Amino acid sequence: MTQRVGIGYDIHALKKGRKLILGGIEIPFSRGLVGHSDGDVLFHAIVDAVLGAMGEGDIGQHFPNHDPRFKGVSGAFFVSRVKKILGKKKLKVVQVDSTVIAQEPNLSAYKARMRSRVAAVLGLRASQVNVKAKTNEGFGPIGQGRAIACYAVVSLTGEGKRKKR
Numbered sequence: 001m002t003q004r005v006g007i008g009y010d011i012h013a014l015k016k017g018r019k020l021i022l023g024g025i026e027i028p029f030s031r032g033l034v035g036h037s038d039g040d041v042l043f044h045a046i047v048d049a050v051l052g053a054m055g056e057g058d059i060g061q062h063f064p065n066h067d068p069r070f071k072g073v074s075g076a077f078f079v080s081r082v083k084k085i086l087g088k089k090k091l092k093v094v095q096v097d098s099t100v101i102a103q104e105p106n107l108s109a110y111k112a113r114m115r116s117r118v119a120a121v122l123g124l125r126a127s128q129v130n131v132k133a134k135t136n137e138g139f140g141p142i143g144q145g146r147a148i149a150c151y152a153v154v155s156l157t158g159e160g161k162r163k164k165r
Contacts, residue, residue: 001157001158001159001160002091002156002157002158002159002160003155003156003157004053004054004091004155004156004157004160005053005153005154005155005156006048006049006050006051006052006053006054006153006154006156007048007049007052007151007152007153008044008045008046008047008048008049008050008051008052008059008150008151008152008153008154009045009048009149009150009151009152010041010044010045010048010059010149010150011041011142011147011148011149011150012033012034012035012039012041012147012148012149013033013034013141013146013147014031014032014033014034014145014146014147014148015031015032015033015034016030016031017031017032018031018032018033018034018039019032019038020032020033020105021033021038021039021040021074021075022040022041022042022100022107022110022114022148022150023040023042023043023075023100023113023114023115023117023118023131024040024043024074024075024076024114024117024118024121025110025113025114025117027105027107027110028105029104029105033148035065036065036066036070036071036072037063037065037070037071037072037073037074037075037077037078038072038073038074038075040074040075040076041100041148041149041150042075042098042100042114042118042131042150042152043074043075043076043078043079043118043121044059044075044078044150045098045150045151045152046079046096046098046118046122046152046154047059047075047078047079047082048152049096049152049153049154050079050082050086050093050154050156051082051085053091053154053155053156054085054086054089054091054156056085059078062078062081062082063078063081076117076121079121079122080121083122083123086156086158089158089160090158090159090160091156091157091158091159091160092156092157092158093122093124093128093154093155093156094128094154094155094156094157095128095129095154095155096118096122096124096128096129096130096152096153096154097130097132097152097153097154098118098129098130098131098132098150098151098152098153099132099133099134099150099151099152100114100131100132100133100134100148100149100150101133101134101135101136101142101148101149101150101151102133102134102135102136102142102148102149103135103136103138103142103143103144103145104145106133107133108133110133111131111132111133114131115129115130115131118131
């Protein structure tokens with residue numbers, strides 16, 4: 001049985017006139033994340049972590065931000081596409097640990113909903129997913145309320161079918 005680990009990261013600027021979507025959950029706030037897609041840093045970081053664990057590059061390789069097919073799509077769409085790659089490689093996600101970094105809004109009230117949504121999209125139990133929220137203590141663009149970032153770590157298990165060389 002193969003076991004693999006991957007780490008993902010994403011950051012997007014905040015802008016008025018956009019919805020704030022994190023982990024597929026719309027969070028009431030005066031600004032949202034700028035992106036070619038929905039800018040969901042939580043799902044984007046998870047996608048990068050899964051792709052990394054599989055040795056399949058990164059989100060930009062699979063879903064380029066200049067491709068009109070991905071304009072405005074949800075982060076859950078990217079997760080569903082990456083799940084297909086997992087299936088072909090006979091791998092599955094075992095655990096997700098993530099940290100969303102936002103000075104504002106306060107995300108405490110939304111962590112459980114994000115956790116449940118991430119678990120549902122990945123086909124996991126909520127106990128296999130962790131979503132933490134931190135501030136940046138006033139430092140940098142995140143601390144100044146101009147951006148939100150996320151780190152995610154995933155573990156995979158399975159037969160681990162490899163690419164033919």
